[in-house]
Amino acid sequence: MTKEILLLSGPNLDQLGTRSPEIYGPLTLVEHVDRFTKAAEDLGFGVRHLQSNFEGDLIEAVHAARGRSQAIVINAGALTHTSWGIADALAMFEGVKIEVHLSNPAAREPFRHVSTLASVVNGSIAGFGATSYSLALDAVHHLLGPQ
Numbered sequence: 085m086t087k088e089i090l091l092l093s094g095p096n097l098d099q100l101g102t103r104s105p106e107i108y109g110p111l112t113l114v115e116h117v118d119r120f121t122k123a124a125e126d127l128g129f130g131v132r133h134l135q136s137n138f139e140g141d142l143i144e145a146v147h148a149a150r151g152r153s154q155a156i157v158i159n160a161g162a163l164t165h166t167s168w169g170i171a172d173a174l175a176m177f178e179g180v181k182i183e184v185h186l187s188n189p190a191a192r193e194p195f196r197h198v199s200t201l202a203s204v205v206n207g208s209i210a211g212f213g214a215t216s217y218s219l220a221l222d223a224v225h226h227l228l229g230p231q
Contacts, residue, residue: 089124089224090153091117092142093135094161100186108186111214120157120217127225129155139167146173155180155224157217164189164199175204180227184220185210 093113096103101112111119113135121131132153134145142160149156156177160170164183174181183201188211202208206227209219 087128087154087228088130088132088152089155089157089221090145090149091120091131091133092145092156092158092160093117093133094142094159094163095137097159097161098135098137108213116214116217119214120221123218123221127221129221129224139163139169142167143169143173146170146177149179150177153179154228155182157182157184157220157224158201158205159184159186160201164201166200168200171200171204174201180224181205182220182223183208183210184216186213186216187211 097113100108100116101110117133124131134141136142142163146156156174156179158174158181160167160183163170164185181204183199183205189199190210199208207223209216209223212219
């Protein structure tokens, strides 16, 4: 049986490729998801992806993942710094949880230095551009074991 990873993408990530490529890189969200999905499949994982500009959609997706997905990889975008609702939802999810960022929030504006998600995830990966997603997948694979 294939184990599932829920890949969540928050607000404005649908604009990757054109939004501040000097910060976020040239790849579109579709390209990031395709690369992540192909690499995950090579490791025996299935991937379900959701992008939403709405906090409630992301919370509902985390709730729906309980009992279905074994891991969540989340790039909550700016909601990383404000959403206690997403943090509470992630706290109820019993599987592996990895927070991922293309840029390094700690090296950016002060409001980006705090993550509401950090205390409820297994770990955070930030600042490695597109490689951040690969590193998140490596972390999931390591924590869940070979499929």
